[in-house]
Amino acid sequence: MGLIVIKKIVRIPGERAKVAVESYDDRIDPVGACVGMKGSRIHGIVRELKNENIDIVNFTENNVLYIQRSLTPARVTNIELDNEKMKAAVFLKSDQVSLAIGKGGSNIKLASRLTGYEIDVYRDSEEFEVEDVDLEEFADEIDEWVIDQLKTIGCDTARSVLNLSKDELVRRTDLEEETIDDVLKILASEFEDDK
Numbered sequence: 634m635g636l637i638v639i640k641k642i643v644r645i646p647g648e649r650a651k652v653a654v655e656s657y658d659d660r661i662d663p664v665g666a667c668v669g670m671k672g673s674r675i676h677g678i679v680r681e682l683k684n685e686n687i688d689i690v691n692f693t694e695n696n697v698l699y700i701q702r703s704l705t706p707a708r709v710t711n712i713e714l715d716n717e718k719m720k721a722a723v724f725l726k727s728d729q730v731s732l733a734i735g736k737g738g739s740n741i742k743l744a745s746r747l748t749g750y751e752i753d754v755y756r757d758s759e760e761f762e763v764e765d766v767d768l769e770e771f772a773d774e775i776d777e778w779v780i781d782q783l784k785t786i787g788c789d790t791a792r793s794v795l796n797l798s799k800d801e802l803v804r805r806t807d808l809e810e811e812t813i814d815d816v817l818k819i820l821a822s823e824f825e826d827d828k
Contacts (some may be wrong), residue, residue, distance in 0.1 A: 635654050636655065637655070639652060646685070649687070650685060651703060651747045652688070652689050653691075653734075675687060675689070683718075697714060709724070765791060768788070
């Protein structure tokens, strides 16, 4: 019996391949053994396949860890599994989403085929709760006296204003409805890229 077993290979020819490997000897790192010193073993295969990307993944029975590894090179924040439906909701920071999906969706397709789970990628919601912008940052677009009005009702960040309804803003400030419309539009546009 070999010390290293290839559990599964999935590939999109010419694009990318993922190989799950496992070692029967705890002292042997199966990924390192397949890659070789400074990539010597894998480079020959990559060249032969006309520079197709090959990810070697350490197989594990732990499905959460296996999915996490299969989405390399993306760094996953959290994974929620539905084992009955074989679905996985994967949460990542926004700068990791495109890495997880890969060019033309190749990375996520292969990770799904490798693990047997249908993988859906989501931006980590906690990230957005933390992210906010101080109203002072909008001084070039919103008049200072308008910002002062908003601050008098306790709104000093963009999200604190957006969390209130237009009617409430009209009622609580001395601002015209038109001015509030403009303010909401300016503040909302700041977060549109995050959606």
